Amino acid sequence: MEHPLLFLSILLDAVGLPAHGGEGLLAKLLAPHMQYSYLAMIICIVLAKVATSRKDMIPTGMQNVMEMFVGGLDDFLYDQTHDRKKAMIIFPMIATFAYLILISNYMGLVPGFMSPTANLNVTLGLTAVSIFTYHALGFRFHGIKYLKHFMGPIPAMAPIMLPIEIFSHIGRILSLSIRLFGNMVSKEILLGLLFMLAGPYLAPLPIMILGCLVCLIQTFIFMMLSIVYSVEAMAEEH
């Protein structure tokens, strides 16, 4: 689904770069969803730089807001893991997911911008990071014994449990990526339909309010499921 008006694409068109996707490496690197995910990354980095540029003991302004977010996230992770060390291992990934996905989702509500997360490639990339990290953490905490997690509790049941477990882990990739993508893209399609069919002024407003809520909740769910998977991979065997 092509958006009618994208500011970054118009800017790149003015410079003379391929900004609408297509064949070739440069065109793929500068496709619209890539442009807006670069923008989300830049916003994240600038926010972090601004917040940590002048660190005071008594925080003011931006630092105060960011400390509230990061502190809340830290407490939340500790509630989930009950272990300070494990929480600190996955904290960078989870905090990055939280900021990047939240900014990406809300970007779609600004006119002339699109959500990078309304493209399956972006959400698959984020999911790949999450899935790879929790398997790596499993191998780091249990060594080769991590493979026993896939075999179920009883050794005799292993041939039956192995395919089931493998399918459930493949299903995680699909569900984690398609959930975020589907929610974002369905919101955008619904808004587009209402704009075209019911008039541009008041009809899409309820969906936009719902969209604000959905953006926040889907960010939270992506974060929460990444935490749950990582904690499960790091947990001791019973």
Place this chain on the structure above:
Amino acid sequence: MKKVSLVSVLSVLMVLGFVGLALAADGDVEKGGHMGFLMAASVLAAGLAVGIAASGCGVGMGHCAKGCLDATARNPELAGKFTVTMFIGLALIESLTIYALVIALIALYANPMLPALKGIFGL
């Protein structure tokens, strides 16, 4: 029970109607009939997928909201926690409908069968 049987009879009638349509199209246009039937079936499948998924999810979300309201009525000071948990549950349930929606969109806009069948039927 009466309603269920009515719905099933209606859907059987609809399917039979489509068969007649497909056969008629087959008779009228030698090569285009199968493609037209496939496109119609894609649209029908997309609508049915979202409809059936949404009905199931509606039941699930109703149970979720009922549980949250019961818990809030018993223990009003924990209402905030219940509400947050309910919203997470609702979003998880809702994503099932979203999967069906993605399937429906694939059937409508990116149907993988259509090019292959185009090749088979020589269109």
